[in-house]
Amino acid sequence: MGTFSTGRKVASFGSLILGLVLTIAGLGLSITGAGDLILGYSGNTPIILGRGAMFVCGIILFFVGLYLFPTLKYHRTIINIIFLFPLLFAFAVTVIIPLFLGIGYSFTDWNGIKMTGFVGLSNYTRMFKQPSFLWSILLTFLFVVFNMILVNLVAFLLALLCTSRIKGLGFFRAAYFLPNLIGGLVLGYIWQFIFSNVVTKFTGTYSMLSDTHTAFIAVIIVYIWQYAGYIMLIYITGLNTIPGDVLEASAIDGASPTQTLFNIKLPMIAPTITICTFLTLTSAFKQFDVNLALTNGKGSIDFLGNYIANGTEMLALNIYTTAVINNDYALGQAKAVLFFIILAIVSIVQVRISNKREVEL
Amino acid sequence: MHTKEKWPSVVIRLIIAVVIAAYVLFPFILLLINSGKETSDITSNPVSTAGASFGQLMTNIKAVINDPNFMFWRSFGSSALITVLSLVLLALFGAMAAWVICRNKTVWSTVIYFIFIASMIIPFQVVMLPLISSFRDVGKFIGIQMLQSVSGLVFAYLGFGGAMTVFILTGFIKGVPYTLEEAAAIDGCRPEQTFFQIIFPLLSPVITTVTILNGMWIWNDYLLPSMMLGQNGKVMTIPIAIQKFVGSYVKSWDRILPAALLAITPMIIIFLIAQRQIMEGMIEGAVKG
Numbered sequence: 226m227g228t229f230s231t232g233r234k235v236a237s238f239g240s241l242i243l244g245l246v247l248t249i250a251g252l253g254l255s256i257t258g259a260g261d262l263i264l265g266y267s268g269n270t271p272i273i274l275g276r277g278a279m280f281v282c283g284i285i286l287f288f289v290g291l292y293l294f295p296t297l298k299y300h301r302t303i304i305n306i307i308f309l310f311p312l313l314f315a316f317a318v319t320v321i322i323p324l325f326l327g328i329g330y331s332f333t334d335w336n337g338i339k340m341t342g343f344v345g346l347s348n349y350t351r352m353f354k355q356p357s358f359l360w361s362i363l364l365t366f367l368f369v370v371f372n373m374i375l376v377n378l379v380a381f382l383l384a385l386l387c388t389s390r391i392k393g394l395g396f397f398r399a400a401y402f403l404p405n406l407i408g409g410l411v412l413g414y415i416w417q418f419i420f421s422n423v424v425t426k427f428t429g430t431y432s433m434l435s436d437t438h439t440a441f442i443a444v445i446i447v448y449i450w451q452y453a454g455y456i457m458l459i460y461i462t463g464l465n466t467i468p469g470d471v472l473e474a475s476a477i478d479g480a481s482p483t484q485t486l487f488n489i490k491l492p493m494i495a496p497t498i499t500i501c502t503f504l505t506l507t508s509a510f511k512q513f514d515v516n517l518a519l520t521n522g523k524g525s526i527d528f529l530g531n532y533i534a535n536g537t538e539m540l541a542l543n544i545y546t547t548a549v550i551n552n553d554y555a556l557g558q559a560k561a562v563l564f565f566i567i568l569a570i571v572s573i574v575q576v577r578i579s580n581k582r583e584v585e586l
Numbered sequence: 587m588h589t590k591e592k593w594p595s596v597v598i599r600l601i602i603a604v605v606i607a608a609y610v611l612f613p614f615i616l617l618l619i620n621s622g623k624e625t626s627d628i629t630s631n632p633v634s635t636a637g638a639s640f641g642q643l644m645t646n647i648k649a650v651i652n653d654p655n656f657m658f659w660r661s662f663g664s665s666a667l668i669t670v671l672s673l674v675l676l677a678l679f680g681a682m683a684a685w686v687i688c689r690n691k692t693v694w695s696t697v698i699y700f701i702f703i704a705s706m707i708i709p710f711q712v713v714m715l716p717l718i719s720s721f722r723d724v725g726k727f728i729g730i731q732m733l734q735s736v737s738g739l740v741f742a743y744l745g746f747g748g749a750m751t752v753f754i755l756t757g758f759i760k761g762v763p764y765t766l767e768e769a770a771a772i773d774g775c776r777p778e779q780t781f782f783q784i785i786f787p788l789l790s791p792v793i794t795t796v797t798i799l800n801g802m803w804i805w806n807d808y809l810l811p812s813m814m815l816g817q818n819g820k821v822m823t824i825p826i827a828i829q830k831f832v833g834s835y836v837k838s839w840d841r842i843l844p845a846a847l848l849a850i851t852p853m854i855i856i857f858l859i860a861q862r863q864i865m866e867g868m869i870e871g872a873v874k875g
Contacts (some may be wrong), residue, residue: 309687311675311683311744316749318741318745386599397606397607401606402865406850408825426631459872513808
């Protein structure tokens with residue numbers, strides 16, 4: 226190993242050892258419960274060496290040492306580890322570990338802070354006994370179906386309009402897309418104003434939001450308004466991939482615009498339709514912000530002989546309310562697991578359909 | 587499409603396009619008009635411009651901007667800081683991870699890649715409750731504040747945005763010729779030099795795409811920050827501030843509307859500047875995702 230200077234070796238081993246010491250010291254202070262290290266006092270304010278800072282610095286130093294490690298053979302492997310670590314670590318801590326914890330918690334009496342024991346499937350049986358939750362599921366499915374059809378239809382018509390020859394195409398595309406930039410929460414409040422103050426001026430009746438059925442329609446309207454412009458952009462891209470000579474040939478053969486649409490354009494953008502269908506499906510399923518801001522799930526309805534007060538509450542909002550507002554964390558978590566299972570099934574179906582289509586092509 | 591169309595159909599289409607654009611932009615126009623009115627003018631006739639003036643708009647905005655429940659500049663600053671930090675780290679760490687995954691044909695890199703892809707179907711709701719409790723516990727244990735802090739939130743965005751970022755970047759890196767790296771290695775480049783000096787600069791178009799996708803999501807995100815920062819925490823993002831503000835001024839539209847106007851303005855300005863890039867980025871993200 227004559228290729229490496231002594232300085233580098235010292236730096237590498239020094240950082241590795243110091244890093245390990247700091248990491249272990251930080252952990253040790255945490256485990257023993259000793260708390261942060263007080264180095265001394267300047268006046269009355271203590272000079273604190275935080276155990277968190279020690280831990281983080283320790284890990285960083287350890288990686289510096291690893292990077293400087295005097296080896297040619299394993300340098301590539303070391304770089305691979307260092308490059309993968311930050312993202313993988315964050316990913317594991319925020320997604321993978323909570324996922325397994327969450328699935329586990331759904332079988333316990335967890336209250337958001339601690340659990341005392343397993344309760345088996347009782348959270349799952351409990352949620353199906355709640356009429357308000359069953360209503361939420363039903364409502365979400367209705368919302369998803371309506372949106373999938375309406376958003377795609379509106380978006381496709383807009384895309385046809387925006388690929389035809391009219392003046393100011395760029396402006397229209399940008400204008401239709403604009404609502405998609407704004408977060409659902411702010412949009413919800415703007416539309417709340419429109420429904421309760423502007424629309425009532427024209428209709429002269431109560432606000433659409435005060436009746437459960439019309440409030441549901443209101444959520445759909447806002448959602449289409451927000452999302453159709455985005456889906457339109459994808460359809461435009463799809464339509465633009467149709468080769469010009471195909472369209473030219475059909476025009477020469479005397480195909481009418483409707484014939485061109487149904488016999489050429491639609492079949493040729495079938496993959497785009499799949500993408501857009503599933504995009505609207507999953508995003509409608511996860512809809513939370515607009516639901517929260519526009520109606521907050523309120524609305525009375527008579528369902529299965531029960532009077533329930535959350536007539537416009539969809540699944541994502543129901544999970545949130547159950548756990549965070551009503552403080553029933555275990556139940557909320559069980560609902561979330563069910564939500565995950567439904568979404569996973571949808572995604573698997575999507576992958577199947579896309580793969581099948583690729584094989585056919 | 588070289589057939590000459592009759593002018594009536596062109597005009598009809600143009601009229602339809604204008605009508606739809608008017609409908610789509612109507613809420614924004616209403617928002618702007620009514621932000622410059624007093625409450626009585628807003629409720630008596632929200633559609634007309636009667637009572638709307640630039641002076642009143644400024645008065646309303648001044649009343650809102652320093653409101654203790656809104657604190658526009660502070661929440662704007664937090665939102666901007668969180669978004670920018672998350673985007674920079676996601677682009678850097680994402681590219682590093684994607685490059686390693688792409689250029690190593692080992693079982694490990696394949697497994698990691700598939701875990702990333704599979705994780706994209708996990709909805710936030712299923713991890714949010716354990717995430718908050720474990721962030722609280724681990725933070726307390728190790729002495730790093732994870733909740734109610736900018737760094738904790740940025741860390742969470744790194745985790746949640748990682749999968750999509752790696753997925754899009756991997757797709758792009760696959761198309762970068764490997765011979766470039768071989769040549770660099772022969773010239774004595776170490777792997778980290780190869781990455782930072784040769785590969786990373788080549789990724790700029792795809793980094794723009796992921797930055798736009800992640801940026802739109804992080805800037806507008808409400809649920810994750812509201813769970814992590816809380817409604818009354820030290821740090822507020824703009825969506826949280828809006829939510830809190832609306833909660834404290836129920837139906838006072840002369841306050842809520844200017845606040846909403848302030849909240850959407852930064853995004854609209856960015857859109858006007860980088861309209862083409864944003865629209866293209868959104869399309870690419872959808873088609874690949």
